[in-house]
Amino acid sequence: MARANALYYATHDPFGDFTTAPEISQAFGEVLGAWAAVVWQGMGAPERVTLAELGPGRGTLMADALRAIAAALPGFRAALSVHLVETSPGLRAVQRERVPDATWHDSAATLPDGPLIVLANEFLDALPIRQFVRRGAGWTERFVAGDRFVEHPADPPERDAEDGAVVEVNEAALALVTALARRRQVAALFIDYGPAESAPGDSLQAIRGGTPADPLAEPGSADLTAHVDFAALAGAARRAGAAVYGPTPQGPFLARVGLHARVGRLSRAAPPETARRLLQGLHRLTDPHAMGRLFKALSVCDPELPPPPGFDDA
Numbered sequence: 001m002a003r004a005n006a007l008y009y010a011t012h013d014p015f016g017d018f019t020t021a022p023e024i025s026q027a028f029g030e031v032l033g034a035w036a037a038v039v040w041q042g043m044g045a046p047e048r049v050t051l052a053e054l055g056p057g058r059g060t061l062m063a064d065a066l067r068a069i070a071a072a073l074p075g076f077r078a079a080l081s082v083h084l085v086e087t088s089p090g091l092r093a094v095q096r097e098r099v100p101d102a103t104w105h106d107s108a109a110t111l112p113d114g115p116l117i118v119l120a121n122e123f124l125d126a127l128p129i130r131q132f133v134r135r136g137a138g139w140t141e142r143f144v145a146g147d148r149f150v151e152h153p154a155d156p157p158e159r160d161a162e163d164g165a166v167v168e169v170n171e172a173a174l175a176l177v178t179a180l181a182r183r184r185q186v187a188a189l190f191i192d193y194g195p196a197e198s199a200p201g202d203s204l205q206a207i208r209g210g211t212p213a214d215p216l217a218e219p220g221s222a223d224l225t226a227h228v229d230f231a232a233l234a235g236a237a238r239r240a241g242a243a244v245y246g247p248t249p250q251g252p253f254l255a256r257v258g259l260h261a262r263v264g265r266l267s268r269a270a271p272p273e274t275a276r277r278l279l280q281g282l283h284r285l286t287d288p289h290a291m292g293r294l295f296k297a298l299s300v301c302d303p304e305l306p307p308p309p310g311f312d313d314a
């Protein structure tokens with residue numbers, strides 16, 4: 001999955017195959033910029049802060065966030081330096097057009113020390129999973145052999161499941177969240193799709209040309225994703241000493257951070273066709289039958305910091 005996705009993102013414009021929240025509405029990145037601004041103030045408004053994004057795609061979210069930050073809180077704009085974690089050379093070039101003054105990284109491990117605010121939308125779902133299958137009293141792990149899956153005996157994963165059920169483990173996501181959770185002066189916001197509680201099941205999915213495809217056909221030609229196991233990530237972050245907020249569904253999260261107010265203001269000032277598009281985008285991002293419920297927000301913070309905006313368990 002790691003190799004297929006690395007090839008896919010290096011050779012495709014993924015946005016021909018799927019769309020994401022920042023591409024649906026400029027207000028998404030703007031309110032996340034406001035989220036970061038409130039977090040920065042909660043840190044005591046440090047003079048230097050890293051604003052990082054993981055897997056920034058076309059750079060749209062960061063460009064929208066920076067524009068909102070510059071307008072609302074110029075002191076934060078002056079204090080922050082932008083760091084983007086991106087492995088695809090093609091997408092880095094697109095991001096450079098939108099966010100010229102950024103520093104790029106291959107992984108979050110090289111982000112600077114000191115106060116750190118992290119945004120990540122639809123990043124964790126692209127990281128490689130392992131799949132374990134309960135077979136009677138034992139377990140197997142699924143591997144790819146050519147164009148099919150094979151199973152080999154394996155040690156049991158941490159979670160149990162019924163005979164025949166698949167348990168997915170995203171080691172890269174767990175390691176990333178654990179490393180962030182160990183830092184001080186950190187606040188990270190992950191938005192992705194997956195259930196609120198860990199649930200067994202095969203969630204590996206391939207999208208090619210906008211439609212579901214066989215994940216094993218033509219490796220590198222389709223976007224591979226899996227549901228994010230928020231409960232597992234929250235547990236790992238807590239064990240590493242962080243405060244965890246969420247997962248909370250995207251719809252209520254975006255409402256609490258002011259998406260409706262922002263879209264209202266934009267659409268009142270816009271021509272009718274633009275206003276219609278803005279309201280359509282708002283609906284798509286927040287409606288429970290669209291992205292409002294399946295997508296969730298999870299925040300991992302230094303427990304010394306005040307709770308971030310947007311979470312009812314804060």
Ligand code: SAH
Nearest residue numbers: 009020055056057085086087088121122126
């Ligand atoms: N956040 C963007 C893009 C989501 S697509 C949006 O919401 O529109 C996933 C992004 O993560 C792409 O930019 C892809 O190139 C990047 N990516 C995927 N796997 C990665 C990895 N292992 N390390 C760094 N970036 C990765």
